[in-house]
Amino acid sequence: MLQISGISKTFNTGTSNEVRALTDVSLDLVKGSFLVIIGTNGSGKSTLLNAVAGSFRVDSGSLDLAGQNITKWPEHQRAQLVGRVFQNPFSGTAPSMSIAENLALAARRGKRRGLEPALNLGVRSEFKDRVRALNMGLENRLDNPIGTLSGGQRQALTLLMASWLKPDLLLLDEHTAALDPKSAEQVIELTHDIITRDKLTTLMVTHSMQQAVDLGDRIVMMHKGRVIDDIHGSARERVKPEDLLKRFEELRRREQLGGSAGAFLREAKGTAELMAIFELIVGIDQHIDAREIKLIEAFASRWNLTLPDLTEGTIGETADILALRKCVTSYLQLAPPTEQATELLDALHQFVNADELVSEAEELVMDEVTGMIMGYVTQSGDQAGHEVVIVPQTDEQKERVASLLPGIEPLSMRGGNVYSVGRFYSAKYADVICDKYIALGLFTARIEV
DSSP states (O other), X not given: OEEEEEEEEEESTTSTTOEEEEEEEEEEEOTTOEEEEEEOTTSSHHHHHHHHHTSSOOSEEEEXXXXXXXXXXXXXXXXXXXXXXXSSTTSSSOTTSBHHHHHHHHHTTTSOOOXXXXXXXXXXXXXXXXXXXXXXXXXXXXXXXXXXXXXXHHHHHHHHHHTTTOOSEEEEESTTTTSOHHHHHHHHHHHHHHHHHHTOOEEEEOSOHHHHHHHOSEEEEEETTEEEEEEOHHHHHHOOHHHHHHHHHHHHHHHHSOHHHHHHHHSSTTHHHHHHHHHHHHHTSSOOOHHHHHHXXXXXXXXXXXXXXXXXXXXXXXXXHHHHHHHHHHHHTTOOOHHHHHHHHHHHHHHHHTSSSOOHHHHHHHHHHHHHHHXXXXXXXXXXXXXXXXXXXXXXXXXXXXXXXXXXXXXXXXTEEEEEEEEESOHHHHHHXXXXXHTTTOOEEEEEO
């Protein structure tokens, strides 16, 4: 039905105000589908809608609608195939004309304009029936100027007009953004009813994650003029508004990871430590999917890190969680700026959360690492509150401790010698460490400190 093939658009080319708004965007909408586009401000979503509507010519690529190449068609010609509802309720209608007169214009869109009466009794009867279906009490106000109506009433009528002739494509450009919550809800219900009834192919832009989930059978996320997520099929059935909000937060954090941290990390000092940290945090998850690979490669490129080959799908299946803690400790001993330590924490969280399913091991590690880095950032020092100790009962057990923890020195505690495995921020993490040594036959305990 609609094929968008590699379109790009740059505004103010060659000037200081040059903006690359769209970059090689491709989408394919089948007949009767409802595609919702979301994205941050400036992501290109409204620009894409304007490109389809013909508000400007694209620099490259092509647009095909209903079997016709419309790439070079002007906006008025595309209007024969496309219905559109704008964000502003006062766009798309003639305010000084009556409701009936506005509807008459919509009903005759694309037809030859003759001198025959446009508002005979039969036509007015049809108008009244259709307006009554809006449930806004406007069916007896057909002669009222449309400019006297509220924003919600006017937007409902604009939607009715845009869909009157069942266009090949309906464009909805944040059409409830300027309405109060009650009116927005009414218009959204009307949108669903009309599109479902007439099986209209629809492209909608919205800031509302709830609207995206409630209405669209496919959700596309844009960022910096590109499509970065295309959620459809079974993934679309599972997605929730909070999932989309989480993705937005990830984008925000990624934008915040900027030059200052990168400059520090590109120096020889700290590079080896950071590379070791990233390798180990990846290794906690035995399966590496494509989304994780992209995120990892993005950070590696930004910070000039050489990470292991991830294309095999698995890495570091036996990653030592204690080794990660040691790497983080080594990094913090380099005394990085607190802002950069915080950015490192954000990056690690993004790695862990790149998977839809976060494992127990990942949760434990991040709980502990968060405490370590936050302890550094807040200048609280080594204030970890859970110490794991081993209390050997026999000489054999002492030898085993010495073998497992080379160089460990005994501490005098509560009248006897104990061996401290370490202090930890996370109680759950400390318990895991306890269980590890208990499984080796050693008496081990977690002590609050």
